[in-house]
Amino acid sequence: MSVEVLAPMPGKIIEVLVNVGDKVSEDDELLILEAMKMENPVYATADGVVKEIKVKKDDTVDSDQLLIIIE
Amino acid sequence: MRQYFEKMDDLGKPLKPAQIERMKENRAQIEDVMKTIDAEVERVKNAGIPAETVRKRGQMTVWDRIEYLVDPGTFCPLHTLYNPTDNEEGMTGVIDGLARIGGKWCVLIGFDNKVLAGAWIAGQADNNLRVTDMAKILNLPLVWLVNCSGVKLTEQEMVYANRRGNGTCFFRHAELEKMGVPILAGIYGTNPAGGGYQGISPTILLAHKDCNIAVGGGGIVSGMSPKGSFDEEGAEQIIESTRHFKEAPPGSVGVHYDHTGFFRAVYEKEAEVLDALKQYMAEMPAYNPRFFRVAEPAEPKYPPEEISSIIAFNQKAGYDFDNVLARLVDNSEHLEFRPGFGPEVYTGLVKIDGYLLGVIGNRQGLLPNYPEYTNEYTGIGGKLYRQGLIKMNEFVTQCGRDRVPIVWFQDTSGIDVGDTAEKAELLGLGQSLIYSIEETTVPMTLVVLRKGTAAAHYVMGGPTANNHNAFTLGTATTEIYVMHGETASVASFSRRLVKEKDGNQPLGPIIDKMNKLAQEYYDKSRPFYCAKKGFVDEVVRYEKIRNYLVAFANAVYQNPRSICPQHHMMLPRLIRAEVVKGLERPPKE
Numbered sequence: 257m258s259v260e261v262l263a264p265m266p267g268k269i270i271e272v273l274v275n276v277g278d279k280v281s282e283d284d285e286l287l288i289l290e291a292m293k294m295e296n297p298v299y300a301t302a303d304g305v306v307k308e309i310k311v312k313k314d315d316t317v318d319s320d321q322l323l324i325i326i327e
Numbered sequence: 328m329r330q331y332f333e334k335m336d337d338l339g340k341p342l343k344p345a346q347i348e349r350m351k352e353n354r355a356q357i358e359d360v361m362k363t364i365d366a367e368v369e370r371v372k373n374a375g376i377p378a379e380t381v382r383k384r385g386q387m388t389v390w391d392r393i394e395y396l397v398d399p400g401t402f403c404p405l406h407t408l409y410n411p412t413d414n415e416e417g418m419t420g421v422i423d424g425l426a427r428i429g430g431k432w433c434v435l436i437g438f439d440n441k442v443l444a445g446a447w448i449a450g451q452a453d454n455n456l457r458v459t460d461m462a463k464i465l466n467l468p469l470v471w472l473v474n475c476s477g478v479k480l481t482e483q484e485m486v487y488a489n490r491r492g493n494g495t496c497f498f499r500h501a502e503l504e505k506m507g508v509p510i511l512a513g514i515y516g517t518n519p520a521g522g523g524y525q526g527i528s529p530t531i532l533l534a535h536k537d538c539n540i541a542v543g544g545g546g547i548v549s550g551m552s553p554k555g556s557f558d559e560e561g562a563e564q565i566i567e568s569t570r571h572f573k574e575a576p577p578g579s580v581g582v583h584y585d586h587t588g589f590f591r592a593v594y595e596k597e598a599e600v601l602d603a604l605k606q607y608m609a610e611m612p613a614y615n616p617r618f619f620r621v622a623e624p625a626e627p628k629y630p631p632e633e634i635s636s637i638i639a640f641n642q643k644a645g646y647d648f649d650n651v652l653a654r655l656v657d658n659s660e661h662l663e664f665r666p667g668f669g670p671e672v673y674t675g676l677v678k679i680d681g682y683l684l685g686v687i688g689n690r691q692g693l694l695p696n697y698p699e700y701t702n703e704y705t706g707i708g709g710k711l712y713r714q715g716l717i718k719m720n721e722f723v724t725q726c727g728r729d730r731v732p733i734v735w736f737q738d739t740s741g742i743d744v745g746d747t748a749e750k751a752e753l754l755g756l757g758q759s760l761i762y763s764i765e766e767t768t769v770p771m772t773l774v775v776l777r778k779g780t781a782a783a784h785y786v787m788g789g790p791t792a793n794n795h796n797a798f799t800l801g802t803a804t805t806e807i808y809v810m811h812g813e814t815a816s817v818a819s820f821s822r823r824l825v826k827e828k829d830g831n832q833p834l835g836p837i838i839d840k841m842n843k844l845a846q847e848y849y850d851k852s853r854p855f856y857c858a859k860k861g862f863v864d865e866v867v868r869y870e871k872i873r874n875y876l877v878a879f880a881n882a883v884y885q886n887p888r889s890i891c892p893q894h895h896m897m898l899p900r901l902i903r904a905e906v907v908k909g910l911e912r913p914p915k916e
Contacts, residue, residue, distance in 0.1 A: 264695045265705050273349075284343065288644075289693075292707040295644040296693045 259302040261324040263317040267291030272313060274324070278306045286324050289317070302326055331899040332621035332683065335660035335676070339653020342633055350636040357635045357869075360803035360854060364866045367408050367855055371418045375441030386515070387597050389422050389437040389445075392472050396513075396601045397435065401427035403878045405798055405865045406457060408858035412449040412485065416442050419454040424865075425461075425798075425878040428470065429609030432882045433511075434462045437472030438525075440516060444476035447493040447521050449485040456491060457798075457864065459499035462508055464770050464797045465882045468611050469503060470604060471529055474515040475522035477544065493521055500528040511607050513600040514590070517576055519544025527589060533603045534580055534590040541578030612886055619884040620681035621893060627873070628659035634869035638776060638804055645691040645708060648673055648736070651776070652686060655679075655873050661686070662902045664722050669714035670694055671706060674722040676731065676898060679873075682880040685726040685898075687719055687787065688736030688776075698743065699912045700751040711742045711783050716756035719787070720763045725898045727767030730891035732883040734876060735773040735788035741781030741810070760786040764795055770883045773799040774872055775863060779807040790862070797882075800875055801863030805854045812848025816841035 271288040274280060285297040286306075304326040311323050378388045387395070393402060404424040410417060420443070423436035436458045438445030462469040478487055486493050500510055512529035518540045526532065526540030554561060584590040594600045631654045637646050653659040657678035664674040673688045694706030700713055726733050742753050764771070764786075771788045773796055784807060785791050790799045801807075809815070820841050827834055850856065854866045867875065 264693050273345075281343075283340070284345070290643075291693065292705065293643065294691075294693075294707055294709075295641065297645060 257327070258307065259304060259326045260322055261286060261298060261301055261326065263289065263319055263321045263323055264296075264298065265289075265291050265319050267296075267317060269311050269313055269315045269317060269323075270295060272309060272311070274306050274309070276306050276309060280304060280306060280326060287311070298323060300326060328621070328893045328896070328899065331662070331903070332678070332893075335658075335662050335678070338656070338659050338661040338677075339629055339647075339650045341629060342636055342650075347633075347636050350639075353640050354635045356640040357638075357803040361866075361868055364408075364803070364855060364858075367858075371407055374416060374418050375439060375443065378441060381441055386440065388441055389439045389472060389474070392437060392513075392597070392601060393422065393426075393435065395598060396426075396428055396470075396472075396604060398427040398430065401432075401878070402435070403865075403875050405461075406454050406861075407865060408855065409454055409457075409861050409864070410450055410859050411453060411861050413859075414449040414482075414485075416448050418442070419450040420446060420448045421451055421454055421458075423454070423458050425467075425875070425882060426470075427878075427881070429605040429607075429611075431468070431608045431611045431613050432878065432885050433468040433470045433608060433611075434458055434465070435470045435472075438474045440474040443479055444516065445474040445522070446476045446479040447486045448479050449482060452486060452489075452491050452493045452495055453861065455493070455496040456499065457861070459496065459503060460793065461797050462503055462510075463499075463506065464795065465879075466508060466886055466888050467882050468608065469500075469508065469510045469529075470608070471510065471512040471525065472515070473512050473518060473522070473525045473529075473540075475518050475525045476516075477518070477520040477522040487521075494524070497524050497528045504530055509611070511604055513604050514538045514540060515597065515600070517544065519576070519578075523578060531607060532583075532590050533600050533607070534584065534593045535597055535600050536580055536593055536595055538580065539576050539578040540583060540589070541576070544576060614884065614886065616681065616881070616884070619683075619887075621683045622657070622678055622681050624681040625658040625678075627654050627656060629654045631655060631870040631873050634872075635803075638802075638869065640804055642777060642804075642806070645693075647692075648688050648690045648708075648738070648776075652677070652688065652736070655876060656686075657681065662899060664725075664898065664902050665718050669712070669716070669718035670697060671708050671710060671712055672715035672718055673736075674718055676902070679734075679880040680877045682884050683731055684876075684880055685722065685731045685733040686736065687722060687733060689738045689787075691738065696912055698751070701747045702913060703747060709738055709740045709778065711739065711753070711757070711786075712748075713743075713751045713753060713756065716742070716753060716760060716786075720756065720760050723760065723763040723767050725901065727763075727769055728891070729896040729898050730769060730887065730889055731896075731898065732769045732879070733771045733788065734879070735771060737773060737775045737779045737784065737787050737789070738777040739780055739783040739787060740778055741783045742786075757782050757786045761792075764788060764792050767795075768889075769795070770797050770879075771795045772797050772875070772879050775799065775801050775805045775807060775857075777802075777804045777806065779805070779862075781810055790864075797879065798864040798875075799862075800872060801854050801857050801866040802869055802872070803854060803866070805857055805863060805866065806852040807857050807862045808848055808852040812845035812852075815848055816844045819844060 510529035691708035698712035
C-alpha cells in the first residue's frame, strides 16, 4: 500500500533528506520545507520504503502538493 | 492521588541515529559558544589578586569557602558573568547561587575577597537585589559570606546613593527578616562602613577571630580631622592616626563579641565559621521531602546530553520541544493540559526530583489549519495566538490554585500581529497573562532555550515578572531582543529608503546603516551579552538545566508559604477529564 506525503503549506524545498529506495520509519524527517521564514521538517507518515520523490531542492510547492510516496 | 502521579503519560521519543548524525555540526556550534562562556567564567574566577596570595595570608578565597561550605555537587551558580555597568573589575564583586548547606537549600552569596578586598563596586547593588529577591520568592534562608572593605571610594557615585544603591541591601535584609526569612552571616576580614552594615544586618552573626565590623574604618576615623585641605602637617597627623588604627581597627571581636555581643560566636579558624554555618543551616525549618513529593525521584528516561542534538543552532530551524522536555523531567513522564487546544504552546505537569511542577513552553514547527480566527495565514510555532494565550492564562491560574510552582521555557518570536490578531484580542490576552502571573503567587523560573522576543518575553514568565521569576537561565542558543535585527532595520529605515529613492539619492548610506543596526542587534543579544546585562542570570549547558530545576524544585518545596493538599488539586483531574479541542476554523469563502 502506498502512502502519499503532502506539503502541509506553501513553501520552498530547501533540502531532501532521503533517496528512492531508502527505508524510513514513521516520524523520520524526509525533507525540509521553508515556510513562514522557518525551516520546517516534513515527516514520514508511515513506515516503508521511499518509492518516489516528486520534488527537488529549490522547488516551490503549494499546500497539499504531493512530495514523496512511501510504499 | 498515586494514580495521577506515580505513573504519568510517556513523553518524548528516542533519537534516531540519522538525527544524531545530522546534528553533528549543530553540537559543534553549541560547544563553540559554551567554550567562550567557560572562558569568561574562568576570567571571573581569577578576577583580582591571585588566589595563592590570599591563601599565603592564611585566608580562604570566596571560592574556597563556597567549596568547603556547600554540600558537594549542589551549588548552582548565578550571576557569574553579571556586570551591567561594564566595570573595570569585570564582575560585581560577589559570587552567588542556589546551594544546599547542611542538607538544606539556601541562597548563598559571598564577597570575592580577591577583588579589592570585597569592595562595593559598580553593579553589585543590582546583583544583591536579585539575590534578596530570590530568597523572598523562594522563601529560602539567605547565607552571606561577609568580607567587605566597603565602598570603592574612587567610584562612590557608582555604588553609594540612588534608589538602588548598595545600602538597599540592608533594607532588603530587614524586609526578609520581617517576612520570617532568616539571614546567616559568616564574617571575615575588615568590614568598615558599608561592610559594617553588611555584617550587622543579617540575623545570626558568626565571626572569625580576626574580623571586625564598624560604622567607619580606620581610614575614615583618621581622615576626619584635616583642616579642610591637606598640607604636610596634616599628612603627618594622618600617618600617625593610620598607624594606630591599623594596629587596632574599630569594631573588632573584642568589641562586638565581648562588649556588645553582636557576634553570636567567634571562631579561631576560618573553616570553623563555615562549620558553624553548616550547623545553623542543618537546623533551619524544612519539611521532609516526603511531605510534598508525589513520587520517588527518577532520572529522565532519555539523557539530557541529547538536547544538543535536538535544539537547532540555526534559529530558523524547528525542533520538537516535547523531546527536549522529555530529557529534563523525571522518568520522561508528564500530564499535558489541554493538548488539542493552543497547539503552539505546551502546558503540563511534570515531576522533578519527585516534586510536582508546572511547565509552559513554546512548541516549534508548522501549525496547519491554525489559528482558528483566520484563513489569511497559517500558524507557526514560537508565535503566540489566541488559544495559546488563553491556555496559558488558564494553566497559570490553576497552578496558583493548586500551589504548583512553574517552569517556563521560551523560544518565542512574539505574539501574532495585525488587525486580524487585534480583533482576536491578543493584546488584551497578553496583558491578561501578565495579570494571571501577578495574581498567582507561586515561585517561577524561566529557561530561554532560544529566542526571547517582543512582548512574549514579558508575558511568558520573563524576569520582568519581578515578584515571581526567581531566576532566568540562558543557553548557548539564547538570544533576547525586542525584535530580530533585520526587522528592526526595516522598521527604522524603510520610510527613509522611500524618501531617498524618490529624491534620486544613493541608497548605499542607508543600507549601511541598516546593516550596522542589524549587526548591533545580533551582538547585543548573544548569550554572553545577555548574562553580562542580566537579561539572564546564568548561561548553562543544556545538560545542566536539570541541576537547576532540581535545585528549584527542592527550594520551593523546602518551606512553602502556602500548601494545597495533593488530594485537593484540580489540575490532575482537569487534565484527565478534558475533552475540549477548541473551535473549528471558519470555512474558506
